[in-house]
Amino acid sequence: MGHPVILQPISLISHPENLNQEKTNGPAPVGPFAFKLKITMSSNHHNSRANRLLPLALALLIVPAAYAQLPAGTRDASSERQQDPLRAQAADALGKQDYATAAKLLSALAEKNPSDAQVLYNLGLAHDALDQSTEAEAAYRRAITASPNLLEPHLALGLLLARTGKTSDAHTELAAAAAIPNGDDSLRARAYRALARLDQAGNPSGASDELLAALKLSPETPDDILLTGELAEANNDLPAAEAAYRRLLGYDANNAQATAALVHLLIQQRKLDQAETTLTAALQKSPGDPTLSSQLASLYEQQNKPEKAIPLVETLHTGNPQDASISRLLARLYVRNGNYEKALPIYEALSTAAPNDPTLLDDRADTLIRLRRPADAQALLQKALVDPKAFPTPEAYGVAASHLAFAASNNNDPATVLRALELRAKVLAPTPSTLFLEAAARDKLHQVKEASDLYKQFLSVAKGQFPDEEWEAKHRLLTLQHMK
Numbered sequence: 001m002g003h004p005v006i007l008q009p010i011s012l013i014s015h016p017e018n019l020n021q022e023k024t025n026g027p028a029p030v031g032p033f034a035f036k037l038k039i040t041m042s043s044n045h046h047n048s049r050a051n052r053l054l055p056l057a058l059a060l061l062i063v064p065a066a067y068a069q070l071p072a073g074t075r076d077a078s079s080e081r082q083q084d085p086l087r088a089q090a091a092d093a094l095g096k097q098d099y100a101t102a103a104k105l106l107s108a109l110a111e112k113n114p115s116d117a118q119v120l121y122n123l124g125l126a127h128d129a130l131d132q133s134t135e136a137e138a139a140y141r142r143a144i145t146a147s148p149n150l151l152e153p154h155l156a157l158g159l160l161l162a163r164t165g166k167t168s169d170a171h172t173e174l175a176a177a178a179a180i181p182n183g184d185d186s187l188r189a190r191a192y193r194a195l196a197r198l199d200q201a202g203n204p205s206g207a208s209d210e211l212l213a214a215l216k217l218s219p220e221t222p223d224d225i226l227l228t229g230e231l232a233e234a235n236n237d238l239p240a241a242e243a244a245y246r247r248l249l250g251y252d253a254n255n256a257q258a259t260a261a262l263v264h265l266l267i268q269q270r271k272l273d274q275a276e277t278t279l280t281a282a283l284q285k286s287p288g289d290p291t292l293s294s295q296l297a298s299l300y301e302q303q304n305k306p307e308k309a310i311p312l313v314e315t316l317h318t319g320n321p322q323d324a325s326i327s328r329l330l331a332r333l334y335v336r337n338g339n340y341e342k343a344l345p346i347y348e349a350l351s352t353a354a355p356n357d358p359t360l361l362d363d364r365a366d367t368l369i370r371l372r373r374p375a376d377a378q379a380l381l382q383k384a385l386v387d388p389k390a391f392p393t394p395e396a397y398g399v400a401a402s403h404l405a406f407a408a409s410n411n412n413d414p415a416t417v418l419r420a421l422e423l424r425a426k427v428l429a430p431t432p433s434t435l436f437l438e439a440a441a442r443d444k445l446h447q448v449k450e451a452s453d454l455y456k457q458f459l460s461v462a463k464g465q466f467p468d469e470e471w472e473a474k475h476r477l478l479t480l481q482h483m484k
Contacts, residue, residue: 162194174194327346433466
C-alpha cells in the first residue's frame with residue numbers, strides 16, 4: 001500500500017458554497033508509474049517523512065481559499081461559527097503540518113459542526129497525512145454528504161481509494177470529481193489524469209480519452225507525454241509510443257523515466273544495439289541510476305554477456321541488499337557465467353524469505369544440479385511441484401518438472417524420472433532431451449520395447465546436436481536388440 005503525501009487544506013474560514021468558484025495554482029502532474037504529485041513542502045520536522053513517501057503517494061494539493069469579502073455594512077451570518085478558537089488552532093496546526101494535533105482539533109470541530117464540509121474535508125486530509133486510511137475515507141465521505149458538489153473531497157477520496165486498491169470505488173469518485181461542471185479546471189484535469197492511470201491497463205482507449213479531456217483543461221506536462229507513449233504501447237502502436245518517448249527526451253534529455261520506457265520498447269522490438277547505445281549514454285549522465293543499470297544488465301543478459309552485466313548488478317546489490325529483484329537478477333547472472341557457488345547462497349536467502357515461491361525453489365534446485373548435488377535438488381523440486389497453480393505460467397511448471405526429471409536421472413531414480421516427465425507432458429511438448437531421459441529411464445526399468453522406440457525417436461530428431469547421448473542411444477539399441 002502506498003502512503004499519502006502531506007496535503008494542504010481548504011481554508012477553515014471561506015464559505016463552502018464559494019470553494020468551487022475559487023481558482024488554484026496549476027496542478028502538479030500525475031507521475032508515470034504511480035499517482036505522483038510534485039509539491040513544495042515548508043521546512044519542518046515532517047519534511048523528511050513527506051519526501052520519503054512522495055514516490056508512492058496519491059494526493060491532492062489545494063491552495064487555501066481567500067477570506068470571503070462582504071459588502072460594506074453587512075455582517076457574515078456565520079461569524080460566530082468562524083470565530084470558534086478551535087478553528088484558528090486547527091488552521092495553525094495544519095500550517096505547521098502537525099497533523100496529529102490538527103486531527104484532534106478538527107474532530108472536535110466536526111462534533112460541533114457535523115455538516116461543515118470544510119471541517120470534514122480538512123479532517124480527512126489530516127487523517128490521510130497520518131496514513132489513517134479508514135478514518136480519512138470516513139471523513140471524506142461525510143464531507144461529500146454535507147456538500148455533494150464540492151469537488152475536493154471527491155478527488156481526495158478517489159485518490160485515497162486508488163492508493164488502497166479499491167479501484168472500482170476510486171473510479172466512481174474520480175469520475176464524479178471530473179464531472180462537476182463548476183469545479184476548478186486544474187482539479188478536474190487532475191481527476192481525469194488519475195482516471196487515465198486507473199484505466200491504463202484494462203481500458204487503454206478509455207484512458208486516452210480521459211487524458212485528452214485533461215489536456216483540454218490544463219497544459220500538457222512531461223508526464224502526459226510519457227503516458228501518451230505508454231497508452232500507445234498498450235494499444236500496440238509501437239511507432240507512436242517510440243515517437244512520444246523521443247519527443248519527451250527532446251524536451252528533457254536527462255529524463256530517466258522516458259529513457260527507461262524507450263529502452264524497454266527498443267528491447268521489445270529487438271533493437272538491442274540502439275537500446276545499448278541509449279542506456280550507455282544515459283548512464284554517463286546519471287551514473288548508478290538503479291533503473292537504467294538494471295535495464296543495461298538485463299540487456300547484457302539477453303545478449304549472453306553476463307560478464308558485462310555482473311559488475312553493474314553487484315553494485316546495485318551492494319546498495320540495495322534487500323531488493324529481491326536485484327538479488328535474483330544477480331544470482332541468475334552468476335549461473336549464466338558459471339559462478340554457481342556465488343549464486344547458491346543468494347537463492348537460499350531468497351527462498352527462505354519467500355518459502356512458498358516455487359520458482360525460487362526451482363532456480364535453487366537448478367543451481368544445485370549444476371553443482372552436482374542432484375539429491376538435494378530432487379527434494380526441493382518435489383516440494384516445488386506440489387501445487388501447479390502456484391507457478392506463474394504452465395510453462396514455468398513444465399520447466400521445473402524437466403529439472404526434476406534430470407535430477408532424478410542423476411540420482412538413478414528412473415521411476416521419479418517418468419513421473420516428472422508425465423507432469424511435464426501436460427504442459428510442454430517433448431524435446432530430444434526429454435525423449436532421451438525417458439528412454440534411459442525405461443531402459444533401467446527393463447522396459448525393452450518402450451526404451452527401443454524412444455531411443456529411435458530421439459535419434460530421429462537429435463541430428464548431431466547431442467553427440468554423447470546419440471552415441472549411447474545407438475549402442476543401447478544394439479544391446480536391446482539382443483534382449484528381445
